[in-house]
Amino acid sequence: MLSYYFSLALHSLKRNRVLTALMVLAIALGIGASMTTLTVLHVLSGDPLPGRSGSLYYPQIDPRDMNDYGPNVEPPDQLAWTDGMYLLKAKRASRQALMTEGMVPLQPTESNVDPFQTSALYTTADFFPMFGVPFQFGQGWNANEDEGKARVAVISASLNDKLFGGGNSVGKELRLQETSFRIVGVLGDWHPNPHFYQLYMGSYASDEDVYVPLSTSRDLKMEHDGSTDCWGNTGGDQDNLERVNCTWLQFWVQLDKPADVEAYKSFLTHYSQDQHAMGRFERPPNVRLRNVMQWLDYQHVVPSDARLQTWLSVGFLVVCLVNTVGLMLSKFMRRSAELGVRRALGASQRALFGQLLMESGVIGLAGGTGGLLLAMLGLWLVRQQPAGYASLAHMDVSMLLATFTLAVLASLLAGVLPAWRACRITPALQLKAN
Numbered sequence: 331m332l333s334y335y336f337s338l339a340l341h342s343l344k345r346n347r348v349l350t351a352l353m354v355l356a357i358a359l360g361i362g363a364s365m366t367t368l369t370v371l372h373v374l375s376g377d378p379l380p381g382r383s384g385s386l387y388y389p390q391i392d393p394r395d396m397n398d399y400g401p402n403v404e405p406p407d408q409l410a411w412t413d414g415m416y417l418l419k420a421k422r423a424s425r426q427a428l429m430t431e432g433m434v435p436l437q438p439t440e441s442n443v444d445p446f447q448t449s450a451l452y453t454t455a456d457f458f459p460m461f462g463v464p465f466q467f468g469q470g471w472n473a474n475e476d477e478g479k480a481r482v483a484v485i486s487a488s489l490n491d492k493l494f495g496g497g498n499s500v501g502k503e504l505r506l507q508e509t510s511f512r513i514v515g516v517l518g519d520w521h522p523n524p525h526f527y528q529l530y531m532g533s534y535a536s537d538e539d540v541y542v543p544l545s546t547s548r549d550l551k552m553e554h555d556g557s558t559d560c561w562g563n564t565g566g567d568q569d570n571l572e573r574v575n576c577t578w579l580q581f582w583v584q585l586d587k588p589a590d591v592e593a594y595k596s597f598l599t600h601y602s603q604d605q606h607a608m609g610r611f612e613r614p615p616n617v618r619l620r621n622v623m624q625w626l627d628y629q630h631v632v633p634s635d636a637r638l639q640t641w642l643s644v645g646f647l648v649v650c651l652v653n654t655v656g657l658m659l660s661k662f663m664r665r666s667a668e669l670g671v672r673r674a675l676g677a678s679q680r681a682l683f684g685q686l687l688m689e690s691g692v693i694g695l696a697g698g699t700g701g702l703l704l705a706m707l708g709l710w711l712v713r714q715q716p717a718g719y720a721s722l723a724h725m726d727v728s729m730l731l732a733t734f735t736l737a738v739l740a741s742l743l744a745g746v747l748p749a750w751r752a753c754r755i756t757p758a759l760q761l762k763a764n
């Protein structure tokens with residue numbers, strides 16, 4: 331029966347090609363606009379670490395003075411050195427990693443590659459297992475190398491390709507800031523977006539090329555290139571960040587069970603109370619503990635213009651559907667004589683309704699194909715923009731399927747009223763008129 335309805339739908343659509351083309355175009359324009367913006371929103375608001383993000387948390391405490399204090403003030407987004415090191419060494423989570431970012435001068439050992447500046451992440455040993463970072467060669471460093479301020483480094487696959495032709499470079503030398511480092515690992519395919527663990531270089535920033543122990547970076551006075559928030563009479567002196575009243579470090583912990591989350595939040599509160607009693611924290615305890623997706627939402631990582639454009643495109647799709655309803659109503663009512671004859675020959679209202687809905691679905695498939703092409707064009711235009719997230723605007727399989735699903739559902743929805751109106755025509759009146 332479905333194949334019969336399908337053949338009838340094709341025959342009917344061919345009889346009035348102009349009207350059919352207008353309906354397909356209306357669906358295609360609405361689907362193309364909405365799927366372009368929905369795809370961008372889908373990419374920007376996605377989970378950067380599926381399967382892990384629910385157990386990774388970002389602790390916040392408030393060590394600042396009473397200036398601008400209020401009951402609903404959020405604690406700083408980062409930690410001071412004293413607090414970061416205490417929380418790191420307390421080991422109250424199954425894993426924990428302290429980090430910040432900077433730019434380092436790299437002097438290649440190959441004569442055909444000129445020295446250049448590259449992005450670096452200064453972090454601690456648990457960073458790699460906690461975030462599930464894959465390795466192409468080697469592995470990360472260990473806690474003893476953190477303590478010993480070891481001259482070791484992990485590099486990205488792209489830097490390994492540039493310097494060593496993609497071969498196994500573990501054990502080879504890498505010169506950073508005129509100091510020799512031993513490569514202990516080369517990352518595999520790892521490009522989490524958004525750049526959730528280090529938002530201060532850009533929410534959709536490029537991945538770092540070099541990873542070195544945080545203790546080593548401070549021992550060598552490597553440049554800190556992230557955000558620094560100071561209070562009191564202190565300034566953000568690069569050489570004295572360990573001793574000034576400034577927050578500049580990011581800290582992540584892994585908490586596998588809800589009870590661990592509550593226990594860690596209680597630990598943060600007790601630590602803040604102790605520091606307040608000692609006079610180091612002037613403010614009363616003010617702590618937060620957000621998981622990855624809550625942290626991204628708090629930081630408003632998804633641009634507000636992306637959400638606005640999505641709502642506007644959905645509104646445009648509704649306008650296109652309203653126009654499609656009018657076109658379908660005109661087309662179906664023109665066939666009232668044909669439908670009246672079919673009713674007189676014994677066809678039920680249900681059968682006619684199914685036939686007309688099949689015709690709407692075929693229009694949706696055709697419109698979905700056109701909408702997909704327009705969405706591909708729209709995403710290409712997005713990738714030409716200077717926005718940091720522009721390069722991520724690609725349609726994956728789920729959004730490809732969503733394009734056709736939305737097109738068919740939209741066209742079926744648009745066809746319900748016209749089909750219902752056409753099926754309720756009294757056959758006797760049509761037979762008498764003809």
